[in-house]
Amino acid sequence: MSPFAGWSLFKKFMVISSRGSAKVADRSPFKIHRELKSIVGDVTIELTKLGSGDFMVELKSNDQAKKLGAITTFLEIPVTVIPHKSLNNSKGVIRSRDLRCCSEEEMVEELSCVTYARRIKVRRGEDKIQTNTVVLTFYSPKPPSRIRAGYLTLDVRPYVPLPMRCYKCQRYGHGKDRCKKPAAVCVRCRKGVHVERDSSADPHCVNSRGDHAASSKTCPKFLGEQAILRYKAKNGGTFQQAPSNKASNALQGWRQKCPFCPAQGEKSPESFSGSQSPESSRN
Ligand SMILES: [Zn+2]
Ligand SMILES: [Zn+2]
Numbered sequence: 001m002s003p004f005a006g007w008s009l010f011k012k013f014m015v016i017s018s019r020g021s022a023k024v025a026d027r028s029p030f031k032i033h034r035e036l037k038s039i040v041g042d043v044t045i046e047l048t049k050l051g052s053g054d055f056m057v058e059l060k061s062n063d064q065a066k067k068l069g070a071i072t073t074f075l076e077i078p079v080t081v082i083p084h085k086s087l088n089n090s091k092g093v094i095r096s097r098d099l100r101c102c103s104e105e106e107m108v109e110e111l112s113c114v115t116y117a118r119r120i121k122v123r124r125g126e127d128k129i130q131t132n133t134v135v136l137t138f139y140s141p142k143p144p145s146r147i148r149a150g151y152l153t154l155d156v157r158p159y160v161p162l163p164m165r166c167y168k169c170q171r172y173g174h175g176k177d178r179c180k181k182p183a184a185v186c187v188r189c190r191k192g193v194h195v196e197r198d199s200s201a202d203p204h205c206v207n208s209r210g211d212h213a214a215s216s217k218t219c220p221k222f223l224g225e226q227a228i229l230r231y232k233a234k235n236g237g238t239f240q241q242a243p244s245n246k247a248s249n250a251l252q253g254w255r256q257k258c259p260f261c262p263a264q265g266e267k268s269p270e271s272f273s274g275s276q277s278p279e280s281s282r283n
């Protein structure tokens, strides 16, 4: 496999946003789907409505991206079409002692497939020490499996971030600045917010209702979120497209192809399309 497998400048994920008071989201799903098909010429394109009311399109070729990028109206509604802010990029981790003398700037300058480089530092007492591990951001929805760095050929591991847990309501998927819950919840027990930490209270997790703190790394909800992030880091795509165990089990139970619907292209059984999941802007 080429060291640059998976790398391309093709913008796979594009977002269609309505510009005025008329919204594309208020139009019939049939008409929206038909209009998109007539623009890109493909019926199997994935179209997902985002929590914001914008539409995200997952394209298959640069030709389709160019066609969609050129439109200024959709169903006669003025729109802008731009590449998705984060999904067209991916992160990967490289590690080499031979990179110890390279700056982050030098790596970005030399590696043409990379937009950003961040060297991992660890704390030793008061000091922060540079490691030989570097997180790279690539111009592609999936990280390549290997890269050439000067005379080196380096394996790239997908970068898996820690699940994001809100410090206010303790739920996963948003930070405390975007929390919409009115009241804070204690990380350790079910008492809600309380000034004095009551260490005698029984631990209770608001996410799984288990007998542990909401911050526990053994919480089934934490492990589920981590599995989704691991899948996403390796395969690219949106949060909704990752096979959450619960969702894919449920889907496999009842989702069978309708004989009257047009073919949607074959999907692996665990593939879980965003259009069936609850709306969420978590991607
Ligand atoms: Zn919250
Ligand atoms: Zn408490």
Ligand SMILES: [Zn+2]
Residues within 6 Å of the ligand: 205, 206, 207, 208, 209, 210, 212, 213, 214, 216, 219, 220, 221
């Ligand atoms: Zn839990």
